[in-house]
């Protein structure tokens with residue numbers, strides 16, 4: 001596909017395009033992960049407790065190539081993939097730890113785990129209630145979300161896992177095996193029927209989990225039909241993925257990697273804009289031969305790689321890390337796209353960063369990079385009313401305020417209208433902010449409440 005990439009050889013002389021076995025570890029295998037032996041028995045027990053509640057999955061590539069074990073437990077990729085005690089509230093941790101120590105009966109343990117999970121806001125921003133579209137007869141369409149006019153999200157059922165799991169994942173509920181908490185569909189025909197009817201939709205975002213865990217033939221079943229003229233209104237196909245980080249061999253030596261490249265090139269050549277929405281948190285994810293070869297190979301198909309990821313305590317709450325990440329992305333031909341605020345779900349207490357600090361980090365990082373890296377927007381909260389960006393902190397008429405704007409809104413008219421929140425140095429999410437200047441409510445509040453009431457009644 002790309003002669004330059006084919007010529008690349010890793011140090012041991014094997015080709016990056018040789019198949020590499022995918023070796024994965026979950027909670028049951030914690031004791032088999034060799035480098036964990038350097039941790040104390042107590043630390044390993046803590047991991048077992050936390051990973052009973054929150055999903056854990058890592059693979060050999062992450063263990064061998066991304067984590068610097070000399071820096072553990074502070075290594076950012078270790079924090080990104082391995083469970084940490086602070087991820088559970090003390091009362092939740094103590095409850096599950098006591099049951100595990102007492103070797104409690106399975107059903108008692110499962111009940112406790114279930115209760116803790118439900119206390120962790122498994123579906124933030126009303127995803128289950130407010131974003132699922134309905135068909136002509138009023139039935140909810142599983143595996144789809146339609147929040148903003150022009151974009152439909154699709155969750156193919158074969159893509160509801162990832163090559164490894166991020167500890168802070170806001171979609172963690174997808175992975176814990178609880179059917180009530182899953183959003184997924186295997187219905188290619190339902191997706192196509194919905195898109196056929198909704199000609200206002202220009203963008204399809206295929207997401208998960210990670211759609212790149214799917215075999216190419218499944219991805220093809222969903223995407224190839226979109227090349228028919230009846231889908232001309234679908235101009236952009238986005239694929240949300242962290243495979244470039246967690247398993248770059250998916251794009252190199254996997255048995256259907258060549259077929260994947262052909263599919264991507266075919267979509268691009270047919271006139272669609274295809275964007276791989278790559279999830280990156282730290283520049284270390286870009287710093288291996290395999291990661292860089294995979295990036296070059298994807299780019300050679302004409303696909304645009306856009307990078308986005310949340311700002312997370314213990315992983316990347318440092319302007320220098322973001323500046324280096326954005327610079328490396330630009331160097332590798334990736335477009336920096338979003339810095340998100342950690343969402344209000346799961347282990348948020350461990351990972352969240354106050355909004356004012358998030359803005360400072362963004363500002364200090366963006367000042368260090370050239371114009372081409374200043375395409376990164378943020379810090380942005382994907383909240384139920386819309387995507388709200390913190391534009392800054394300032395003083396107006398003697399009052400210290402946050403300046404906010406909608407990047408996306410449930411009503412498109414809200415977008416780009418600055419609004420103001422009272423300064424609060426502890427707030428970490430939109431629902432903790434209150435309007436500035438003594439206003440009783442946000443300019444969008446009444447309308448949002450009525451949209452919400454309408455959706456919840458459906």
Ligand code: SF4
Nearest residue numbers: 162165166169209242
């Ligand atoms: S790659 Fe995305 S969906 Fe998968 S675990 Fe990480 S944050 Fe969650």
